[in-house]
Amino acid sequence: MSNLPAHKIKLGLTTATIWKNDGSYSVDITRSYKTGEGDWKNTSGYFHSDLLNVAKCAERAEIWISRQLSTQQ
Structure with missing residues (x-):
């Protein structure tokens, strides 16, 4: 994976971080809490x-x- 995400989507305290690696994508979904x-932290719970x-x-x-x-094709 690269050091920077390809894209982020945020809804409330929930964030989907999209990573691009060798033409494929992966997604981490986390929730922020204080x-x-x-201090602000992230969890996958x-x-x-x-x-x-x-x-x-x-x-x-x-x-x-x-x-x-679809734009790559």
């Missing part, structure tokens, strides 16, 4: 209330990747 000390944003991020990532692949 620690008791006030989700609450029930996060799931709709996780699904929407995944769908938007799939659409973005599909558009990238």
Whole structure:
């Protein structure tokens, strides 16, 4: 994977980070949270209330990747 993501999609505290590697793509979906000390961290664990944003991020990532692949052909 490159050092910089190809694209990011953010909905609320949920972020889909899209990486391009040798012509294929991978996606990391994380949720941001604030620690008791006030520091921001990321996790791949989700609450029930996060799931709709996780699904929407995944769908938007799939659409973005599909558009990238269709322009390469």
